[in-house]
Amino acid sequence: MKKMAENRAEKILQILRKNFTMPKWVTSDREPFETLIVTIISQNTANRNTAKAFGNLSKQFKITPEALANAETSQIEECLKVAGLYRNKAKVIKQISKIILEKFHGNLTPILSLPFEQARTTLLRLPGVGPKTADVVLLFCAEKPTIPVDTHVNRVAKRLSLAPANGDYEAVRESLQSLYNPKDYLRLHVLLILLGRKYCRARNPLCKQCPVNMLCPSKQL
Numbered sequence: 001m002k003k004m005a006e007n008r009a010e011k012i013l014q015i016l017r018k019n020f021t022m023p024k025w026v027t028s029d030r031e032p033f034e035t036l037i038v039t040i041i042s043q044n045t046a047n048r049n050t051a052k053a054f055g056n057l058s059k060q061f062k063i064t065p066e067a068l069a070n071a072e073t074s075q076i077e078e079c080l081k082v083a084g085l086y087r088n089k090a091k092v093i094k095q096i097s098k099i100i101l102e103k104f105h106g107n108l109t110p111i112l113s114l115p116f117e118q119a120r121t122t123l124l125r126l127p128g129v130g131p132k133t134a135d136v137v138l139l140f141c142a143e144k145p146t147i148p149v150d151t152h153v154n155r156v157a158k159r160l161s162l163a164p165a166n167g168d169y170e171a172v173r174e175s176l177q178s179l180y181n182p183k184d185y186l187r188l189h190v191l192l193i194l195l196g197r198k199y200c201r202a203r204n205p206l207c208k209q210c211p212v213n214m215l216c217p218s219k220q221l
């Protein structure tokens with residue numbers, strides 16, 4: 001039974017690989033601290049507004065724990081206005097920068113060098129860092145074996161029956177991880193997002209054109 005599910009999951013991945021090109025941002029060599037900040041900004045915020053807010057912040061400050069810990073919260077707020085919940089995010093960014101500066105000597109690398117579970121627990125103790133933010137930093141900056149579950153990954157994985165329909169964050173992550181080889185986690189995460197944006201939209205999914213419709217139990221043709 002497990003083998004059949006794995007074979008089906010593998011076929012889905014192969015089809016997605018043929019149909020989508022990995023975007024450039026996947027291979028960008030962004031510093032772990034920058035990735036952390038951009039992921040905090042992206043919470044409940046559209047990509048375009050995340051990029052604008054991060055651009056504003058980068059113009060105003062060096063994206064380092066030192067610069068942001070010493071910035072006025074109101075100045076950070078001003079940069080983040082285009083993003084949702086910007087007041088709270090500005091507060092969190094300043095707090096997190098202070099903690100990383102004071103407790104971790106301004107460097108996330110020692111945390112990312114810890115064994116996976118320990119690194120994840122340490123990140124999750126930081127203010128404003130939930131499982132998705134921690135998993136993004138761990139996967140993209142340290143190649144740790146985890147699959148971040150954002151809104152697209154959650155919806156698409158469930159529609160494709162790669163995760164339980166009523167599963168929470170951890171259930172979806174564990175289900176996907178049990179079906180795929182860790183070497184494919186990053187690729188899968190990105191490809192499910194691309195599928196979700198282009199075809200498997202929250203409303204009115206484009207099932208007729210969807211490249212994996214023959215393997216999808218939720219297709220509406």
Ligand code: SF4
Nearest residue numbers: 200205207210216219
């Ligand atoms: S067939 Fe439809 S529901 Fe299934 S993955 Fe494609 S777009 Fe989503």
